[in-house]
Amino acid sequence: xxxxxxxxxxxxxxxxxxxxVSRAMKSIGEVHDFRPSALLRFVLHALRLPWLWAGIAxxxxxxxxxxxxxxxxxxxxxxxxxxxxxxxxxxxAKFFLGERITRHRWLGIAIxxxxxxxxxxxxx
Amino acid sequence: xNDHHHHTRRLxxxxxxxxxxxxxxGPLGNVLLGKGMKGLSxxxxxxxxxxxxxxxxxxxxxxxxxxxxxxxxxxxVHMLLLTWADYSYVQxxxxxxxxSVAILSYLLLGEVVSPLRWSGxxxxxxxxxxxxxxxxxxxxxxx
Numbered sequence: 001x002x003x004x005x006x007x008x009x010x011x012x013x014x015x016x017x018x019x020x021v022s023r024a025m026k027s028i029g030e031v032h033d034f035r036p037s038a039l040l041r042f043v044l045h046a047l048r049l050p051w052l053w054a055g056i057a058x059x060x061x062x063x064x065x066x067x068x069x070x071x072x073x074x075x076x077x078x079x080x081x082x083x084x085x086x087x088x089x090x091x092x093a094k095f096f097l098g099e100r101i102t103r104h105r106w107l108g109i110a111i112x113x114x115x116x117x118x119x120x121x122x123x124x
Numbered sequence: 125x126n127d128h129h130h131h132t133r134r135l136x137x138x139x140x141x142x143x144x145x146x147x148x149x150g151p152l153g154n155v156l157l158g159k160g161m162k163g164l165s166x167x168x169x170x171x172x173x174x175x176x177x178x179x180x181x182x183x184x185x186x187x188x189x190x191x192x193x194x195x196x197x198x199x200x201v202h203m204l205l206l207t208w209a210d211y212s213y214v215q216x217x218x219x220x221x222x223x224s225v226a227i228l229s230y231l232l233l234g235e236v237v238s239p240l241r242w243s244g245x246x247x248x249x250x251x252x253x254x255x256x257x258x259x260x261x262x263x264x265x266x267x
Contacts, residue, residue, distance in 0.1 A: 025206035093212035100262035111251030118244030
């Protein structure tokens with residue numbers, strides 16, 4: 001039961017947090033100016049956005065859930081987690097951020113998560 | 125149509141270098157943080173008071189600060205990328221950090237990377253190239 005809850009937090013809170021950060025950044029719009037003073041203004045602007053803080057809180061929840069689960073379960077548990085977060089991320093991007101995910105992009109995401117799974121499996 | 129291609133090309137030109145920077149800064153920050161923490165003290169203790177000198181020492185560890193700077197830099201680059209690039213474009217691309225970790229640990233630490241791991245990394249790179257050929261932004265910034 002506890003594993004299930006932590007598993008849910010790792011995938012949904014971790015990826016959900018990144019989606020919230022993404023939403024905050026999209027609302028700022030494309031950055032063109034990369035001079036230090038402009039970057040500072042960009043950071044100060046970002047820090048005023050509630051979506052950014054929601055995202056950071058969710059990412060922290062996901063991170064601590066991962067630490068907690070690793071304290072009593074084997075690392076191999078992370079295998080399905082890391083592969084799933086790419087699927088959750090893509091669906092979130094489509095429905096929460098309104099991104100258009102072409103068949104081409106789905107294919108690439110599937111190949112990447114397959115590759116990540118292989119890398120995790122190779123740790124044993 | 126030509127205009128559209130031009131726009132894709134322009135976005136890729138600023139997106140790809142920043143993605144490469146982020147997949148270098150992230151793992152580098154993690155390694156430095158780990159090194160810094162291990163260098164502090166190996167005393168195992170459950171008493172909260174024993175952690176106070178640890179925190180004090182941490183304040184003066186240059187490796188630790190360098191690691192934190194790298195991770196802050198990583199987060200800044202990540203945030204900048206997401207102001208124009210899709211999350212569904214950036215997220216798979218960050219998996220390239222598995223490649224940079226393997227290459228760095230092979231070159232710098234002389235670690236053996238298993239064939240299974242190299243094949244996983246090759247798949248990741250192939251997948252990122254497939255994603256990278258799509259337009260980085262699909263949420264309505266008109267070229």
